[in-house]
Amino acid sequence: MKKEKIILTGDRPTGKLHIGHYVGSLKRRVELQNSGEFDKIFIMIADAQALTDNVDNPEKVRQNIIEVALDYLACGIDPTKSTIFIQSQIAELCELSFYYMNLVSVSRLQRNPTVKTEIQMRNFESSIPVGFFTYPISQAADITAFKATTVPVGEDQKPMLEQTNEIVRRFNHIYGETLIEPEILLPDNAACLRLPGTDGKAKMSKSLGNCIYLSESADELQKKIKSMYTDPDHLRVQDPGKIEGNTVFTYLDAFCRPEHFERYLDEYPCLEELKAHYQRGGLGDMKVKKFLGAIMEEELGPIREKRKEFEKDIPAIYEMLKKGCEVAREAAADTLADVRRSMKINYFEDAELIAEQAKRFQE
Numbered sequence: 001m002k003k004e005k006i007i008l009t010g011d012r013p014t015g016k017l018h019i020g021h022y023v024g025s026l027k028r029r030v031e032l033q034n035s036g037e038f039d040k041i042f043i044m045i046a047d048a049q050a051l052t053d054n055v056d057n058p059e060k061v062r063q064n065i066i067e068v069a070l071d072y073l074a075c076g077i078d079p080t081k082s083t084i085f086i087q088s089q090i091a092e093l094c095e096l097s098f099y100y101m102n103l104v105s106v107s108r109l110q111r112n113p114t115v116k117t118e119i120q121m122r123n124f125e126s127s128i129p130v131g132f133f134t135y136p137i138s139q140a141a142d143i144t145a146f147k148a149t150t151v152p153v154g155e156d157q158k159p160m161l162e163q164t165n166e167i168v169r170r171f172n173h174i175y176g177e178t179l180i181e182p183e184i185l186l187p188d189n190a191a192c193l194r195l196p197g198t199d200g201k202a203k204m205s206k207s208l209g210n211c212i213y214l215s216e217s218a219d220e221l222q223k224k225i226k227s228m229y230t231d232p233d234h235l236r237v238q239d240p241g242k243i244e245g246n247t248v249f250t251y252l253d254a255f256c257r258p259e260h261f262e263r264y265l266d267e268y269p270c271l272e273e274l275k276a277h278y279q280r281g282g283l284g285d286m287k288v289k290k291f292l293g294a295i296m297e298e299e300l301g302p303i304r305e306k307r308k309e310f311e312k313d314i315p316a317i318y319e320m321l322k323k324g325c326e327v328a329r330e331a332a333a334d335t336l337a338d339v340r341r342s343m344k345i346n347y348f349e350d351a352e353l354i355a356e357q358a359k360r361f362q363e
């Protein structure tokens with residue numbers, strides 16, 4: 001039988017989705033969805049994972065589920081092609097996590113670089129919630145439950161995929177071939193691996209408040225771009241400017257295409273020439289920001305409009321999510337049955353075991 005190609009990916013409902021999500025994963029998902037190359041696509045709103053570091057703010061997580069779902073639909077995720085579901089509704093994931101916990105050591109979890117950074121960012125050093133510390137294990141459950149072969153995510157997720165593959169290998173080694181090792185699918189464009197925040201910080205993240213949201217109004221979008229971090233030493237237009245670490249140019253690397261120059265800045269033939277002028281001196285930040293503003297509006301304007309349409313029927317979106325959860329639950333239950341069988345904890349289905357035990361006690 002041909003191996004099925006399955007995608008699992010998702011986002012935490014800790015806020016609306018931002019352009020980091022878009023270039024890091026969301027845009028790719030829509031392309032993969034429409035390529036028709038995948039047998040199944042599962043997109044998870046990771047509310048249970050969001051609770052691991054938002055225990056004091058469950059309402060934030062609850063409120064943002066619909067925001068994330070709206071962002072998905074607005075970007076072109078099509079529920080007739082992709083199953084969108086909510087993590088907490090799939091109890092099977094907890095059971096899988098519980099078994100996987102025995103396959104991972106505390107010191108292995110402590111070495112996860114993304115979790116390390118996140119612990120620092122959240123000031124958790126002295127009191128790390130156990131659930132947060134172990135979320136890479138629960139993520140392995142999410143991925144393997146759907147027998148995912150492909151996981152399109154941003155670079156910060158690399159350690160989670162490595163952890164998942166270690167769990168899969170260990171499980172299969174102990175219990176026999178059962179789980180599937182997934183492959184990470186990172187963005188091709190280097191600027192999209194980890195899009196920086198508007199403040200120049202290493203990662204745009206809902207938790208850092210340095211985001212441009214997909215649903216930003218046209219005015220707010222331009223305002224945020226105008227106040228973006230550039231090169232702090234580029235004070236006068238005639239000064240030479242730096243491109244490295246200059247967020248405006250990183251966003252241009254992520255979003256700019258050759259045709260944008262024809263439309264909005266035809267005095268330059270390409271991005272390389274624009275960068276060279278900035279580095280030489282004589283090109284002001286405002287001109288570059290205006291160009292970026294036009295490009296971003298072209299990309300985000302249609303998403304904003306589509307979102308407004310979907311906002312008109314919120315109950316229909318909950319209904320769609322409910323159906324998605326049903327489909328997801330069935331898929332996860334299948335895997336859990338395989339796992340129980342491999343672990344030989346399916347006692348009541350195991351006629352051989354019962355006969356063996358009966359014989360043992362009669363001897």
Ligand code: ATP
Nearest residue numbers: 011012014020024153154193194195204205206207
């Ligand atoms: P939080 O701050 O709550 O962790 P987040 O902004 O990091 O939120 P997640 O829900 O953790 O967002 O990430 C969802 C997906 O988006 C993941 O695949 C992640 O790799 C990707 N992603 C998030 N931020 C970025 C970014 N700045 N650049 C590229 N990809 C990103």
Ligand code: MG
Nearest residue numbers: 012156205206
């Ligand atoms: Mg994150």
